[in-house]
Amino acid sequence: MATVxxxxxxxxxxxxxxxxxxxxRGDxxxxxxxxxxxxxxFEVARALKAPLDVLVVRKLGVPGDEEMAMGAIATTGARVLNREVIAALGIAQDVLDKVTAKEEQELLRRERLYRGGRAPLSLEGQTVIIVDDGLATGATMRAAVRALRDKHPARIVVAVPVGSREICQAMKAVADExxxxxxPHYFLGVGSWYSDFSQTGDDEVRALLDEASRLRPGPGHQGDGGAAPDGSGHADGG
Structure with a gap:
């Protein structure tokens, strides 16, 4: 029985x-x-006594079926495309560019909203642990990893509570760990493994980041840093 x-x-x-x-660890x-x-x-950072920050990534949804990802983008300009979906659905370049432009605006809005004037963490030479609530297609996480490579961290660790076995294994090709x-053998989607998978609101995101910034100054943080235990089965790779 899988963990819920x-x-x-x-x-x-x-x-x-x-x-x-x-x-x-200071790095x-x-x-x-x-x-x-x-x-x-937030809980990971608090348990590890590490600073916490956000990396804003947006899925590029197929027009008319936005839950289906044809790619993802990050605030650094990194873009990952699902070429198979794009080819199978015959999505034209101008449609892809229009969706990308729309999501870029939302990226910038969220970046400003969540940071509240705080400078981003310095990531160069650091071990960066990227956390999400689960891995389904992996599109947003791949975009996040690609964006981070431009920041020259020493090591990138992808960490999630639950994920598709296939995608967790495939992620080893892009992350160091x-x-x-x-x-789960039968994945069923991220939300299936949570009793409460209600939407996280912008106010909650801001409150957690504010609290994290007061917990512990982080290494290389140009201001305040913040910081985050327990599981069943993991995949380590690099």
Whole structure:
């Protein structure tokens, strides 16, 4: 029977137990993918006594079926495309560019909203743990990893409480290490493994980031840093 998390905060505490080797290290930064990854990342950062920040990534949804990802983008300008979906649906370049432009505006809005004037963490030479509430297609996480490579971290660790076994394994090709606390044989989607998978709101994201910034100054943070235990099965790769 696969693990079912009561909510994202509980999932974060579970995930943190798989990351204990990174606890109280001066070179570790936790980046959460808003919005659902922030409650998870908050608990991870608090358990590891590491600073917390966000990396805003947006899915590029297929027009008319926005839940289907044809790619993803990050605030650094990184874009990952699902060429198979684009080819299968015959999505034209101008349609792709229009969706990208729209999501770029939302990226900038969220970046301003969540940071509230705080400068981003310095990531160069750091071990960066990217956290989300789960891995389904992996499109947004791939965009996040690609964006981070431009920041020259020493190591990128992808960490999620639950994920598709196939995608967790595939993520090893892009990250230095992958930690999936739970990899069900029958995945069924991220939300199926949470008792409470209600939407994380912007106010909750801001409140958690504000609280994290007061907990602990982080290494290389140009201001305040913040910081995040427990699981069943993980994949490590590099």
């Amino acid at each position: 998390f009561s909510d994202r905060r509980a999932a974060g505490r579970k995930l943190a137990s798989r990351l204990r080797r990174y606890r109280e 570790v930064v936790v980046l959460a993918l808003p919005r659902g990854g922030v409650p998870v990342g 992958v930690v999936c606390a739970t990899m």
